[in-house]
Amino acid sequence: MTVIDQKADEARGFASFRFSRFRALARSRDGAAAIEFAMLAIPYFMVIFAILETFVAFAAEELVSNAVDTMSRRMRTGQITYNLGRTTDMSQTQFRQAFCNEISILISCSTSEVATPSKLYLDVQTFATFAAIPTTIPKVSTDRYADLNTAAFKYTPGGAGTINMLRAYYRWEIITDLIRPYITTIRPSGSSMPTQYLIVATTAFQNEQYP
Numbered sequence: 001m002t003v004i005d006q007k008a009d010e011a012r013g014f015a016s017f018r019f020s021r022f023r024a025l026a027r028s029r030d031g032a033a034a035i036e037f038a039m040l041a042i043p044y045f046m047v048i049f050a051i052l053e054t055f056v057a058f059a060a061e062e063l064v065s066n067a068v069d070t071m072s073r074r075m076r077t078g079q080i081t082y083n084l085g086r087t088t089d090m091s092q093t094q095f096r097q098a099f100c101n102e103i104s105i106l107i108s109c110s111t112s113e114v115a116t117p118s119k120l121y122l123d124v125q126t127f128a129t130f131a132a133i134p135t136t137i138p139k140v141s142t143d144r145y146a147d148l149n150t151a152a153f154k155y156t157p158g159g160a161g162t163i164n165m166l167r168a169y170y171r172w173e174i175i176t177d178l179i180r181p182y183i184t185t186i187r188p189s190g191s192s193m194p195t196q197y198l199i200v201a202t203t204a205f206q207n208e209q210y211p
Helices: 003-027 032-076 092-103 111-115
Strands: 120-127 163-173 196-206
Touching (some): 032 092, 032 163, 092 111, 092 120
Antiparallel strands (some): 120 163
16 A cells, blocks of 8 residues: 555545544534523523513512401401590501501511502592492503602591592502513602602492491
């Protein structure tokens, strides 16, 4: 065998070796799962966060509704009164604090929030008839995402036998961008896009004829 033939055989052997290595690499699945997971991780976790945030928001809504029922029952039975000169009298701040205590398992009210609402709003009023009770959410305009109008909110519950209404509103912040367009309901003043889910709970009742 000449030197030329020997070199040719070596070249063919090297080419065959490279080709076999390439085919082995093409068939290899080492690390494929890690690469696929890396590609799908972001949308996967976004969906998980969206599910969790939706669940927590609706849980908070149920918590506020239960607090409204509890506080209205205490008012209806005379356990909470207003401006009657009794030990059961509660000021607006005391009432807000008692309401915050009912929702503290999930929603925390700071001292400043109890004194000056920025997220939790309570509207407690007495009316002459049930027909006079408002049935719509007060907004600053007719825009779909208009902010809440709190100007007419009061704390003026009546005494025995009176017709009363308790409404609670809570601004729940939505963090996950994926679901924000679908469950947000209001645009806070100064914001260019809806960022909050407005939790609303209402009850109307007539106080018992407590002594």
